[in-house]
Amino acid sequence: MITCFDIGGSAIKSAVAHSPSDIRPLTRTPTPLDDFDAFAAALGAQLAAAPLEARSAMALSITGVVDPETGLITCANIPCIDGRSLAADLEARLGGRVVIANDADCFALAEAMVGAGRGHRIVFGAILGTGVGGGLVIDGRIVSGAGGYAGEWGHGPIVASAAGSPPAEIPRFACGCGLAGCLDTVGGARGMERLHRHLHGAERSSADIVEAWLQGGSAAARTIDCYVDLVSGPLALTVNIVGAGIVPVGGGLGRVPRLVARIDELVRGRILRRTDRHLVVPSVSKVEPGLIGAALLGLEPDPAGSSPAPA
Structure with missing residues (x-):
């Protein structure tokens, strides 16, 4: 069980994933764009609403691109996270394991695993x-x-x-x-x-x-x-x-x-x-595909296996 997030330039949506087919929405809140402390606090507040056993791991579907070698994110839509080692920064603030993938990648993963693909x-x-x-x-x-x-x-x-x-x-x-x-x-x-x-x-x-x-x-x-x-x-x-x-x-x-x-x-x-x-x-994903893709990433049992494949 994990907490997953779908983060865009306007809203942060969260859910608890018991399995890829059992994703239960939590909350939705506006995305803080210019203040990283507020951004981390918004995720923390949604994480606190999840069951205790779902707080040890977080999976994020996010607008922006994470460099798999450096961990740095490029995200023009959310300036406060642009250029950060976002996974490491959130792990330090919120605790637990954090995995992140681009929202389009999460959409593709959701469709590949439980959708039309x-x-x-x-x-x-x-x-x-x-x-x-x-x-x-x-x-x-x-x-x-x-x-x-x-x-x-x-x-x-x-x-x-x-x-x-x-x-x-x-x-x-x-x-x-x-x-x-x-x-x-x-x-x-x-x-x-x-x-x-x-x-x-x-x-x-x-x-x-x-x-x-x-x-x-x-x-x-x-x-x-x-x-x-x-x-x-x-x-x-x-x-x-x-x-x-x-x-x-x-x-x-x-x-x-x-x-x-x-x-x-x-x-x-x-x-x-x-x-x-x-x-x-x-596409046929009925729940938010970003949340499904994030859940699929985060529920991967082997942390190394959850990393995106190299080019």
Whole structure:
């Protein structure tokens, strides 16, 4: 039994994990962003609400990347923990063992072990949320990569210069990572909105664009046509590189089955392997996938075995 946390830029959610299939929510509190003492105290307060036997180990799913060699975290969304040896610092403050993984990695682990990826050796979890993220799990273990970076298919100057039928010119939008032309600039919810603005000169939310498309709107259909074209190429390349047997999709856009089905159709037509089975599928984790992934990490009986696999 452990206490697990799902930590984002707006909230810290906690739960007690009796097993990967028995996760009982505890509390939710705003995330302190600029004061590490307050951040540690917020976790401590939630830990104190857990049964005594669940307080000796903590597992964190967190926005940000932990370098597996140095233990240092890079986390722009929560400045007070950026650059810290977070696991060591929390162990010193709160006691007990602390394991940490990126939230996208935890999502991928949850889907691989108890979600849509069950029975597959290689699972690539794709997140189409506000932006584009992902995680890679092989043989039940997270692949963290050098510096903690793996599964980041949203970054790199790879966006096509034209998309849709007939082709529309796509600019190389500047990305928050410092590059230009990254999939993250057009592949998430904000990217879909940017794409719609470029194509039609109109401001619409991603939710409105998707709803209009589902209702047969022509402008929205044009945006979605370009969107799935832009997303499916990089995702097909990712599948070819890692050999994924299945790609569960999470995030807000991942909850639109018809959109995921369109991406799946295009991806299967662009990969080297030919298959009639669905490859890109909606995620199925019912509880918060970050909490499930953290629980899976923390419940690993061998502490060394719970560390992410090297690149």
